[in-house]
Amino acid sequence: MTKEPIEDALTAQAAAPAKKTVQMPVGVPGYTLAEETRSVPATEPPVWPINKDLKYVGQPIERYDGLLKACGRARYTADVQLPGMLYAKFVNATVPHAKVVSIDTSAAEKYPGVKGVHVIQHVLGNAQLRNPALDPAKYPVVRYAGQPMAAIAATTPYAAEEAAALVKVKYDTMPFVVDDVKARDPDAPNVFPGAADEAGSAGGGGGPHGVAQTGNIHGPSIHKRGDSEQGFKDADVVVEGHYVTQVQTHSALETHGVVADWKPDLLTVYASTQGTSGVREELAGFFKIPLTNVRVITEYMGGGFGAKFGAGNPGVVAAALSKKTGAPVRLMLDRQEEHLSVGNRPSSDQVLRIGAKKDGTLTAIHLIAYGTAGCGTGAGCAGPAQNLYQAASLHTEENDVFINAGPASAMRAPGHPQGAFALEQTMDDLAVKLNMEPIDLRDKADTHPVRRVERQIVRESELWKSRNPVAGADQGPVKRGIGLAQSVWYRFVSMGSNAEVRIHKDGSLEVFSGVQDIGSGIRTVMAQILAEQFGVPPSQIAVKVGDTNYPEGPQSGGSVTTLSLTPVVRDAAWQASQKFLADIAPALGTTAGDLVLVDGEVRSHSGKVAPISFKRAASKMTTSQIAVQAKRIPDYDPKKYLTYGGVDVAEVEVDTEAGRIHVRRVLSVHDCGRPMNPAQTISQINGGIIQGISFTLLENRLLDPKYGVMVNPDLEQYKIVGSREIPEIDVRLVEAYLGQSSTDASGIGEAAGVVSIGAAVANAVYNATGVRIRHTPMTPAVVLAALRAQGKKMA
């Protein structure tokens, strides 16, 4: 049998990657579409045309698993029931800062139904405590109320809860601070021991950027471009604003949790996670067992927004309890624990200054930012200031402020909603001072080619045309206003993206990847890709995801999933199809080069073979299945640093007597490369807009300064938008081809409105009232205070 071209190419790639030159669509159809040349591996599939010329990809195909979810048949982690399964409950710290003297579990152990107890002990290893006064440290220091300390496993959830309440913890309490402004005071209680620490001095190795710690402040982390002092000297106009944003918790519908089943040679964990591979790696690392002895399964997942990476305390504690008891253990957090201990979006306190020439050319951006990530780090928010506009000079300083509260975790576009809230309002202030339209100022200051198109779409919209450029012009107590803001996010590629495609002799098709579907619909997109390749409807493709037994998939964070995995799936499907044609060609009396797969049929270029269906052709396979596994290759032009984002416009009504802001309409114009499934992409943007409005108007973690506890750890007093607060949302997707992979997809999760909608609402409020609100959440009290302050100023 002669070797087929694909085999030649594969063999050649193993030695030295053979390349071919292709022409790819680049730009926005209808605006800037052109062709660019790329040099790509010879094994890459043919270049796809733009979406309108594809049959399944780029179409609003219904969700692969929509019916299962709607009917309640999708099995989430909390639905997993295993024979003999126990239910676990955490014992959490009740004080915000303490050395733990003792933990007495004797009463809990005697409680009926209790099968196991696990106390979290301090892991000292080779380390020496930074504060020797805390020695001996049998237990970890308590740094926030709600910190997990122990867990009980029992035959029912009620028994576990009752027994957990019987655990007696003796604390040696220490002074604490939960106010992030007071925490900056040199006399404030230190959350971490040691008054000061130069970067790396703990180890003498030196740290990146020389970030120091003084008291509760870790920073500043300084980023510079050009000479900002000179930039402000060169400016004709300078504007400055002070902005404060609050802590937001993730509040996903499904809480964190796992079901762990420890068997002698295999730990199986059903996890609500954004990264099956990360959970496996951490459990193997924590328990010092081989990766092959850990299997992680995530069939369906009820939201994470960045907080569900790694095994976490729930993962290791449930696994430890399962190992101790010899039974599967389910540990799902309750809503209170979810608010307290598994992450949040840090606060911010920003002073932002921008200098510009009279024509709107930015000469300098200067940001000093503080924020608290609780007893962790990650409160930086300078991303938008650094990356959205091209000012001649830039200076940003970011500081983490430690307080005695639960540590933050990544949350949808980390740092960016906070940063954009300040940046995009200051840009509007600048437009007012320059007597420019805010959209004209952005045209001047922002050279991103796709956002230029997006602003053009906004300009032509009825909503933007209806905007009164005079702020506060409406008569009467309820005033209408319209504002806009822009977002930015970055193209990250996760190289840990793999998939396998199998063709079976009966014509059925399967695709496998360990990737988890976190609700954004990667299952459906994977089915669409195979459908496009083999010409069969997506519903007929078997998609198997969310299991570390499959080829490793990307962890879903930073908007990487679709752009990282879809080219892998396409490459595997293409290579499998070429192997398939090579395999059946002899039976059809021709060569693989003569055959092509089109619309579910195998056809012959030469006409020697009459078209036959894919299913019939598969029956001629010489083997029971053909399987091809593919891995992510680098982007075609990896030196090209790409960002994407969008422009959001909000229309609000402000009741100036009651202080209530009602967001009536939102126009959201966004790009994400090739939209693989516009219905799903729009759904993500809708979600981002809703989450962003909730952050802007309502959500707020409240900590009691006297007792150091969260006073609203539920979904009754912690306010989240309901249907009455959700506006009419008009999403316009902009196809923006980049020429970067075989699918040319990008991500949308981060840039999907959540970055910019807060600033758009604030700018709309200014347009309605002439009053700028620089503080979130914009509750009626905040709005009325701002109106009163402006009234006094006017008087």
Added chain:
Amino acid sequence: MSTTNATQPCQCLRTKNPYGSTPQNAESWLPGIRTASSYWCLRTMGPAGPDDHFVHLSRCVPGRACYEEREE
């Protein structure tokens, strides 16, 4: 066999993207992303390391008593 790399953070330092599988192109954006990264320690599953000091890319470096070298 392990090799020492002075710039490598501790193998127990964790963030959303574990070190060693940094996304392609990330370097360009790290100034805007790194400061918004939350870290935790594999040994403690929390924001403090075994020595009770906070964990961070700038802190979990060779010389810290609890530092664990990454095996390559």
